[in-house]
Amino acid sequence: MHFDILTIFPDFFDSPLAQGMIRRAVQDGIVTLAVHNIRDFAEDRHAMTDDRPFGGGEGMVMKPEPLAAAVRHARGQVTGGGSEAAKVLLLSPQGQSLNQELAAELAAERHLILVCGRYEGVDERFRASYVDREVSIGDYILTGGEPAALVLLDCLTRLLPGVLGCDASAANDTFSPGSRGGLKYPQYTRPRVFEDREVPEVLLSGDHAAIADWRLVQAVRRTARRRPELLKAADFTPAELRLLAK
Ligand code: SAM
Secondary structure, eight states, rough: OOOEEEOGGGGGGGHHSEEEEEHHHHHTOOOEEEEEEGGGOOOTTTTTOOOOTOOOOOOOOEHHHHHHHHHHHHHHHOOTTTTTTTTTEEEEEEEEEOHHHHHHHTTTTTEEEEEEEHHHHHHHHHHHHHEEEEESSSSHHHHHHHHHHHHHHHHHHSSTTTTSHHHHHHSSSTTTTTTTSSOOOOOOOSSSEETTTTTGGGGGGGOHHHHHHHHHHHHHHHHHHHHHHHHHHHHOOOOHHHGOOO
């Protein structure tokens, strides 16, 4: 999968892209990445990427021409059919909220161009002509789209086959089909006793059926207590939901 990131702060991505899972995915050739400075596509001699809003009001607005030129450049970077299939995603608090379902849908794409807004956002005509989809990472306002692009990149990369050591771990995560759309059960590791708290006995029993039952009960209870709204959409059977009463 290929990602192009369009930003006026390309250095923002230096360290995060050089760490952990994303770095490995790039090394293994599962992900290819390019970060483009939108300023390089500005047409005037001051490399301006923003200007005052028509009609007045606060802040600055990102100009459409550098953004459009950067998108055209990014589309042309990938050969072999990928460029035609590229989807342009604008990170925006007004977009569709990112969740695990949307992540799975986007992870099936071959080429994503992630556009990071700044200031008051981007000129509406750029959005209308070039943006296929707007994605929000939550109902709050960031200073810029860069942290949101990183969140999206991280979340999609770990869904790509071969990226995690064990592909089942993404499938069984909280919100994922293996957890029926609910929260995952609690996890423990060594030592067996930590500050007087013991690992639940059943997890040491070696009885795989009993461990699976315990985990299911914990997952249903946890979902009901912490995120009751998820229970409606979660795929727990009536029998499993009755475990809540136990
Ligand atoms: N004036 C805009 C509004 O009221 O909708 C907010 C602009 S925000 C300060 C600047 C940029 O940060 C946005 O263009 C977008 O790229 C990014 N951004 C802010 N919050 C975001 C969120 N929750 N999800 C994704 N991107 C966000």
